[in-house]
Amino acid sequence: MWRTTGRHRVGTTVAGAATAALVLVGAVSGCSAGDGGGQGGRGGVSAARPSAKPTPEWKANPSSIAAVGDSITRGFDACSVLADCPEASWATGSDPEVRSLATRLLGDAKAAGSSWNFARTGARMADLPAQLEEAAVQRPELVTVMTGSNDACRATAGAMTPVAEFRTDFERALKTLRARLPKTQVYVSSVPDLMRLWEQGRGSPLGRKIWNLGVCPSMLADPLAVDAPAVTRRKSVRARVVAYNDALREVCGKDPLCRYDGGAVFQYPFTVGQLSRWDWFHPGKDGQARLAELAHRQVTAARAPLA
Incomplete structure (x- = not known):
């Protein structure tokens, strides 16, 4: 996914x-x-x-950024089929169509030397501690976190990562970062609403063919099915995403230098035009630009958003 x-x-x-x-x-x-x-x-x-x-003060103008997470942060399928496109990443990309968070905060010239992307295709929450270990080497002032979609996108709904395990892995990841960088700020994106992506992409015959190759089967298998088992399966996946976001909010809320997006990404009404034209699931460049805009708004806000 x-x-x-x-x-x-x-x-x-x-x-x-x-x-x-x-x-x-x-x-x-x-x-x-x-x-x-x-x-x-x-x-x-x-x-x-x-x-x-005293409560540590949140800085709206960090001078360096590291990104961790999954394929959305790598810009997967944003530029070409079945390929990462880090230059289109919402977090650290250089594509002017996207205007990444790094570009918006640091400017083009500085972003080129003061941001890093440690996200990995297919990563789940269990992979976050290792990614943050890598990121800590660069000593960034801000770390962006967007992960969890792959924990919900499994072969079956029953194979999704349990919520308690998801929470424990996130706690361990933040502890890993804090051991190395106690003063680094952390921006945590909510997990996107996978049901909305299904609703937007299911109308494309080509998109459905690609989904049948194994894109997020727990949500996208049999995309036209509307019988009771299919509806129940999709609702269970969405409920798990909601529970993941609750865990992100609660764990992040215990760290004075961690800012959760208040559910902004989960609630954003992505349209089919903002999805990748190669898989009708990942964000295309326009979708990446919207993610960058949301992140910039939250990072530069005087106060953390209401969760």
């Missing part, structure tokens, strides 16, 4: 964040209750509470 491979190299830096020191203040009072001696009474000892650790 949304597949991923290879790297698109593009510079490096690390975001800064302040750390508060704990200050203990002791005061011994010999004053009476009537002369302003404060709490504790005569001869009592009072101590101020340690100052709270």
